[in-house]
Amino acid sequence: MKSERQDKKIPTAPIKKEGTVLLIGRPNVGKSTFLNTLIGRKVAITSPKPQTTRSPIKAMYEDERGTIVFTDTPGIFGKAEDKLSKKINSKTLLTVKENVDVVIYMVDQSRKRDFEEGKVLGIVRKIDKPKILVINKVDLEAKFLPQYKFLEDEFDHVFYISALQDKHIKPLTDKIFELLPEKNDTVEYYKSLKPVYPLLNMDSRTFIAELIREKVFLGMGEEIPYTTTAVIDEIIERTPKLTYIKARILTTEDRYKRMIIGSKGRKIKELGSWARKEIALATGKKIYLDLTVETDPHWVEMY
Ligand SMILES: Nc1nc2c(ncn2[C@@H]2O[C@H](COP(=O)(O)OP(=O)(O)OP(=O)(O)O)[C@@H](O)[C@H]2O)c(=O)[nH]1
Ligand SMILES: [Mg+2]
Structure with a gap:
């Protein structure tokens, strides 16, 4: 006779999934915002200006269902005429060739579809x-949705979300897990690195530079952000609670430098204080940020 204990079914743990997901779309559709919302903390800087993301960002998401390694790509530019846009586009095109398990193609229903969308779609189709x-920004008026409707026939899975307002992210995440395999060597590799931070391809120095760059994107007028980058020269832990950071904003021309500094140095002070607060929040430390502006017409070449 079987004991009662033997008769009881031992519950089996649900099969875990792991895999890689590529995020692709035009600039400004909300790819980085989506990644931040899903992961639950900021891994990628965002702004209302196109081409905020300049290099592919890899970040890990984990829950009881498994692990996803996301690659957030810089938005593909329709007309990449300047050096920087060309560099950014070619980085994205290289990333697209990496082997992934699932592709998320994101569009913005509040913006007109034009030849740029056609360019991205051509890449996605291949x-x-x-x-x-993923049709993003459903919190906004669906002004141009009819222009994107035809895409629904081409894709097996369609989701309407608001990355900014965290709407319908869960069903989309469920679908991603459903489509992922049970094992993926790339994910195993990243797990073996035991990342303490969800960011996988960026060190803290680069991330701090990104936060400063974001403030320039958010705080400066139209073309200025595209003439700038941010570099970190020094990070010194002065005390266990206080970190000193020396950073520079580089811009291509003296007239932009003057604008970033602002009258009586007001603008750079404002950008610096804004960045300092966020770095402090991200690191949990008190930060002394020594931020200056420099003209360097060649920074794009080093990019
Ligand atoms: N209203 C609304 N705005 C959004 C939503 N998602 C993103 N945004 C805004 O759209 C702008 C662009 O967002 P990003 O996440 O930087 O876009 P991206 O696709 O990563 O852009 P690139 O890095 O330039 O390719 C930001 O101002 C976001 O706040 C959304 O669901 N609703
Ligand atoms: Mg981005």
């Missing part, structure tokens, strides 16, 4: 992997 169409 990727032979499960694809999810």
Whole structure:
């Protein structure tokens, strides 16, 4: 006779999934915002200006269902005429060639579809992997939605979300897990690095530079952000609680430098204080940020 204990079914743990997901779309559709919302903390800087993301960002998401390694790409520019845009576009095109398990193609229903969208769609069409169409910014008026409707026939999976307001992110995440395999060597590799931070391809120095760059994108007028980058020269832990950071904003011309500094140095002070607060929040430390502006017409070449 079987004991009662033997008769009881031992519950089996649900199969965990792991895999890689490529985020692709035009600039400004909300790819980085989506990644931040899903992960629950800021890993990628965002701004209302196109081409905020300049290099592919890899970040890990984990829950009881498994692990996803996301690659957030810089938005593909329709007309990449200047050096920087060309560099950014070619980085994205290289990333698109990496082997991934799922592709998320994101569009912005509040913006007109034009030839740029056609360019991205052409790239997406060539990727032979499960694809999810994500229509973002549903919190805004669906002014141009009819222009994107035809895409629904092309994609097996379509989701309407608001990355900014955290709407419908859960069903989309469920679908991603459903489409992922049980094992993926790339994910295993990243796990073996035991990341303490969800960011996988950026050190804290680069991340701090990104936070400063974001403030320039948010705080400066139209073309200025595209003439700038941020570099970190020194990070010194003065005391266990206080960190000293020496950083520079580089811009291509003296007239932009003057604008970033502002009258009586007001603008750079404002940008610096804004960045300092966020770095302090991200690191949990008191920060002394020594931020200056420099003209360097060649920074794009080093990019
Ligand atoms: N209203 C609204 N705005 C959004 C939503 N998602 C993103 N945004 C805004 O759209 C702008 C662009 O967002 P990003 O996440 O930087 O866009 P991106 O696709 O990463 O852009 P690039 O890095 O330039 O390719 C920001 O101002 C976001 O706040 C959304 O769901 N609703
Ligand atoms: Mg981005």
